[in-house]
Amino acid sequence: MSDSIVISIDAMGGDHGPAVAVPGIALALERLGDRKVRFLLFGDETLINVELAHHPKARAACEVRHTDKVISSDEKAAQALRRGKGSSLWNTVEAVKDGEAQAALSGGNTGGLMAISKLLLRMTGGLDRPAIVASWPTLRGVTAVLDVGANVSSDAAQLVEFAIMGEAFHAAVHGAQRPSVGLLNVGSEEQKGHEEVREAHRILRESGLEMDYRGFVEGDDIAKGTVDVIVTDGFTGNIALKTAEGTARFVRQVMRDTFTSSLQAKIGAAIAAPALRKMRDRLDPSSVNGGPLLGLNGIVVKSHGGADARGYANAICIAADLASSDYAAQIDRNLKQLAAAMPGQDPQDGSGSEPVENVQ
């Protein structure tokens, strides 16, 4: 497996376990084309092998490692951490720690994934807590939004860290030379918003970080693509992401209703069918699935628990992109810059922090 990327997969994570993970791998292999990617699958080998039997190409790229234990999606993070050892989720992350895999992917318990990843991989360069980043399709390309659910609240220092992580992620994965960064708020004027966003704004403005920081942005700037990276706390980010998903689904439903509302509409839709198919692909919610946990010494990607095979394949492609990128080097550069810009701030080692509770 020397010159190929290896992705470790928590095959039991998510609502559908191997029934989505394996078809997802099969689809991802098609999309990845010539790139050499192999998979380590952790979980119930009987269930996994049943699925692999239907997907011979996926089977050829997979190695199955049996685990009896599974962390359920409703377990608290602390509980997942306590009893998680030897579970499919734990072993998936451990494969990255041990250097067997270059990226880990799970659709399972987010809080558990975060706590276990933090314990096993540790945070990089004194960062405090991981953030989950979503790659949001916009009118201008892709905007990275973080945090979308790793943390239920975030202070100003964390928001600044999110800005650093998000900028490094966008540069490494989406290729922007100098990504622009905005802070999500309820208005663009200086005095708007609560204490935390105003303080983070002040730090980003005044720290002398070499970052193209553009100040406050609002909810509608996400889909506009006003900036490349949008920073927010995990509570707001999670709700914004799901609200957008719900809105897109609503609009698609209205469209379906429209094109079946009369014979004439049906004829028009039939004629426009090729264009409509392309549109459907562009608006496919599975195309945004796959949220990397940023800030760790290692790549961990969260797939939506309810993702289908297309969504899962998308998360795999993001993991592969991240594994082949220079994200780690980029974040390192950013952190050195922050340390130089704010010499008073003492890097924490991050290892002694509390496990995450109450996250989505």
Place this chain on the structure above:
Amino acid sequence: MSDSIVISIDAMGGDHGPAVAVPGIALALERLGDRKVRFLLFGDETLINVELAHHPKARAACEVRHTDKVISSDEKAAQALRRGKGSSLWNTVEAVKDGEAQAALSGGNTGGLMAISKLLLRMTGGLDRPAIVASWPTLRGVTAVLDVGANVSSDAAQLVEFAIMGEAFHAAVHGAQRPSVGLLNVGSEEQKGHEEVREAHRILRESGLEMDYRGFVEGDDIAKGTVDVIVTDGFTGNIALKTAEGTARFVRQVMRDTFTSSLQAKIGAAIAAPALRKMRDRLDPSSVNGGPLLGLNGIVVKSHGGADARGYANAICIAADLASSDYAAQIDRNLKQLAAAMPGQDPQDGSGSEPVENVQ
């Protein structure tokens, strides 16, 4: 003006002032049909009369009251309160206080509108702070979401108040017999979310309020219409609302691109045109404009600062609906219930509270 509804209008509020307010009134009069609605317009009478000259039907239903002073949209609430007396915004709200109008409408400074409304009208029945409610089109009808920007943070007691106000609003305006209520969170399990939402959840569960409270809902439940009323703090609600607006705009743009992408697509679109026009109306963002400030002794509606005439007309119709509803009686019933359910809670008089700062 005895048996007609009178709506006072801050004609200078919003990005376009009378140039949107007056055409908005003209459109609203068409939509309101036989209902007798008259308008008191506050602001620069020269500017207003220029617009009224183009809209004779609107002119017949309007009375202009000149004011020199205007509160700008970037003034802080405290500043607006201090120097607001005699401004178009102030006089618009004062008309409701004085009984000259049954509802006030402004597209101006939200923080100023809120602070001035609270000062002049006071909160009803011991409620603490107003909330702005948005009427969100969903797959099942209309969901009321509050707060969407009156407060930048809200404690558990305020979230409970929002639930009471929202339920009364939905029952009065959208006619649900017993509206279902949900609390916006990052997951539906009991242990999810931050302190404030969990505490509000506990109160709503245990207080014995006669409310159809359904527990936590997530961002995608808004457009699904899972519940009739969704409660959240003003920061999250504002960002969710604008994110949804942005997403809807993004999808419409993708649709436009689709239908102009090829000759074949153009032909299909031309044939489906009548159905597509209906769809466009259903997805028109101006159809959600108009957010009442709930909890005051009087009806005040906020129009989006950037609304066009259609959006403004929509806000006028909401003001008219609310003015003809039994919202005040309904909220009174709910508050008595809350007082009975939680006898320990002492109603505050609300009049001494701080003016609102830093709100959208």
